Amino acid sequence: MAETPGRTLQEATEEGTGQGGQDRKIQVDNLTKQFRTKEGPLTALDRLSFGVEKGKFFMVVGPSGCGKSTLLRLLAGLEEPSSGSIRVAPGPPGKPANSMVFQQESIFPWMNVWDNAAYGLRMRGVPKREIREVVGEYLEKTGLTRFARAYPHQLSGGMKQRVALARAFANDPDIMLMDEPFSSLDEQNKTLLQEELLRIWDESAKTVLFITHSVDEAVTLGDQILLMTANPGRIKALIDVPFERPRSVMELRARPEYGSLVYQIWESLREEVEQARQKEVPR
Amino acid sequence: MSEAGERVQGGGLGRRRTRRGAAGGEHARDLAFAVLSPLALLAVWEITVRVGVLDERFFPAPTSIVSTLVETIESGELLANTGISLRRMFLGMLVGGTPALLLGLVMGLYRPIRVAVDPLIAATYPIPKSAILPLLLLIFGLGEGSKIAMVAIGVFFPVAINTTAGVLEIDRIYHDVGKNYGAGRWQTFRTIALPGAMPLILTGVRLGFGIGLILIVIAEMVGAKSGLGYMIWNAWQIFQVEVMYVGLIVISVIGVLFTLVLSELERLLVPWRTAR
Numbered sequence: 001m002a003e004t005p006g007r008t009l010q011e012a013t014e015e016g017t018g019q020g021g022q023d024r025k026i027q028v029d030n031l032t033k034q035f036r037t038k039e040g041p042l043t044a045l046d047r048l049s050f051g052v053e054k055g056k057f058f059m060v061v062g063p064s065g066c067g068k069s070t071l072l073r074l075l076a077g078l079e080e081p082s083s084g085s086i087r088v089a090p091g092p093p094g095k096p097a098n099s100m101v102f103q104q105e106s107i108f109p110w111m112n113v114w115d116n117a118a119y120g121l122r123m124r125g126v127p128k129r130e131i132r133e134v135v136g137e138y139l140e141k142t143g144l145t146r147f148a149r150a151y152p153h154q155l156s157g158g159m160k161q162r163v164a165l166a167r168a169f170a171n172d173p174d175i176m177l178m179d180e181p182f183s184s185l186d187e188q189n190k191t192l193l194q195e196e197l198l199r200i201w202d203e204s205a206k207t208v209l210f211i212t213h214s215v216d217e218a219v220t221l222g223d224q225i226l227l228m229t230a231n232p233g234r235i236k237a238l239i240d241v242p243f244e245r246p247r248s249v250m251e252l253r254a255r256p257e258y259g260s261l262v263y264q265i266w267e268s269l270r271e272e273v274e275q276a277r278q279k280e281v282p283r
Numbered sequence: 284m285s286e287a288g289e290r291v292q293g294g295g296l297g298r299r300r301t302r303r304g305a306a307g308g309e310h311a312r313d314l315a316f317a318v319l320s321p322l323a324l325l326a327v328w329e330i331t332v333r334v335g336v337l338d339e340r341f342f343p344a345p346t347s348i349v350s351t352l353v354e355t356i357e358s359g360e361l362l363a364n365t366g367i368s369l370r371r372m373f374l375g376m377l378v379g380g381t382p383a384l385l386l387g388l389v390m391g392l393y394r395p396i397r398v399a400v401d402p403l404i405a406a407t408y409p410i411p412k413s414a415i416l417p418l419l420l421l422i423f424g425l426g427e428g429s430k431i432a433m434v435a436i437g438v439f440f441p442v443a444i445n446t447t448a449g450v451l452e453i454d455r456i457y458h459d460v461g462k463n464y465g466a467g468r469w470q471t472f473r474t475i476a477l478p479g480a481m482p483l484i485l486t487g488v489r490l491g492f493g494i495g496l497i498l499i500v501i502a503e504m505v506g507a508k509s510g511l512g513y514m515i516w517n518a519w520q521i522f523q524v525e526v527m528y529v530g531l532i533v534i535s536v537i538g539v540l541f542t543l544v545l546s547e548l549e550r551l552l553v554p555w556r557t558a559r
């Protein structure tokens with residue numbers, strides 16, 4: 001894994017999709033998702049096949065509308081596949097299988113910050129004392145302690161997103177599903193929470209699936225990057241990120257290999273984004 | 284609005300002028316109008332009755348209404364009747380509102396139930412509730428049951444309909460969150476449907492109270508020997524016009540007080556809307 005990313009994307013792709021016998025957490029086979037719309041069926045995902053190894057940090061990158069959120073919702077069980085299969089290896093007993101950080105605003109307007117962050121734990125019937133401890137800890141980490149009693153309408157957009165992050169972290173799931181979780185945050189909070197996420201991930205055996213628009217973020221955080229094509233969403237490439245862990249974000253960004261990997265991904269994405277724009281029909 | 288005048292700092296004279304100027308003056312004038320117009324109306328009423336322009340048999344002078352008010356309070360008649368009507372209202376709202384709330388939540392959450400129950404509500408809702416009174420008298424007799432049932436039916440529909448609408452208005456994302464974070468049926472009820480629908484539930488309760496008040500008065504006029512409706516009806520029969528007015532005043536006071544109680548309740552139950 002520590003080799004330099006001098007390989008072409010094609011090589012990396014072959015290696016990534018190869019059916020290795022490793023410890024798979026998630027196995028997706030020929031996954032297709034169609035939505036019925038007024039204009040007829042819309043294929044959001046077209047025969048996706050890939051696997052995610054246990055404990056990996058798995059990034060999904062692709063142009064807007066290529067089906068990234070749909071993929072995560074399928075993995076979370078919030079949508080049913082039209083065809084194909086998703087297999088998820090069971091996690092440790094007593095832990096929730098997955099928790100999602102949604103792309104759109106998702107904290108309950110009728111609960112204050114504390115109750116929102118405690119939601120998953122309460123639904124699972126975790127003892128009160130433990131809830132107090134865990135929620136307090138994650139509100140601290142997300143910088144929201146002072147706002148524990150505030151209602152969402154009193155918070156900024158970035159603060160609301162941090163509440164959603166605290167809710168997911170506090171729930172301590174086996175698989176963390178994150179749909180552009182940092183996109184509405186300022187740079188400082190983003191960097192802090194990226195580091196926090198990496199730390200939590202380092203300490204736990206969590207598998208993380210993380211959608212992002214930012215190639216930089218994908219290369220900084222990920223072990224593997226799934227590049228998707230524009231509609232219908234297919235796999236364009238599965239790229240291994242060869243940098244060692246734990247990573248120092250700043251040092252990493254200064255390396256030439258970092259730059260060249262980011263550049264390769266960008267090149268590959270640009271075609272897709274351009275295609276996506278051409279195909280996008282106003283509704 | 285008086286701060287608008289406060290903010291302009293000038294010499295003594297200038298400041299006084301701004302206080303009386305546009306914003307501050309307007310506010311004072313609004314207040315004056317709001318207080319003075321009813322008083323003026325009462326004064327005109329009193330005078331026109333005394334000089335004989337208004338017929339005293341239909342429009343007794345405000346002062347004689349007030350003295351009747353005092354008399355009926357002293358005799359205990361007014362308080363007893365008011366208490367009886369309030370009790371019927373309260374029980375009726377409880378008996379009608381509780382199942383309506385539950386039905387509304389279930390209808391909002393479960394499509395099959397909604398599809399099955401919707402036509403029943405659509406068919407029964409337009410029936411004027413007062414038209415059911417004879418039937419209720421038949422079923423429940425002249426006792427408390429028929430009055431309470433009357434109010435309950437009046438409250439039921441607006442609460443059920445608004446609760447359903449309130450649950451349907453909840454953004455799908457919150458149901459997704461509930462599902463993803465492991466909320467069971469009951470937890471979805473309690474943590475998503477009920478609080479999410481609460482603003483519209485309270486609207487339903489407000490509407491239901493208004494309808495209930497109309498119905499209780501009608502029911503008491505027709506089939507009761509007590510309550511505010513009976514008091515008004517009886518006053519007509521023995522031609523005590525002042526007592527009729529006293530009844531009307533008390534009913535309007537009940538309406539105003541309930542509105543106040545409900546907005547207080549709203550501050551407690553929907554802090555995320557009203558705190559704004």
Ligand SMILES: Nc1ncnc2c1ncn2[C@@H]1O[C@H](COP(=O)(O)OP(=O)(O)OP(=O)(O)O)[C@@H](O)[C@H]1O
Binds near residue numbers: 070
């Ligand atoms: N419930 C739905 N009904 C109909 N079409 C849908 C539905 N959900 C998603 N789509 C369509 O599926 C496609 C993929 O949507 P999705 O939200 O997964 O994209 P995305 O990759 O997450 O985009 P973005 O990066 O902008 O968030 C889009 O064309 C979208 O219009």
Ligand SMILES: [Mg+2]
Binds near residue numbers: 070
């Ligand atoms: Mg998306």
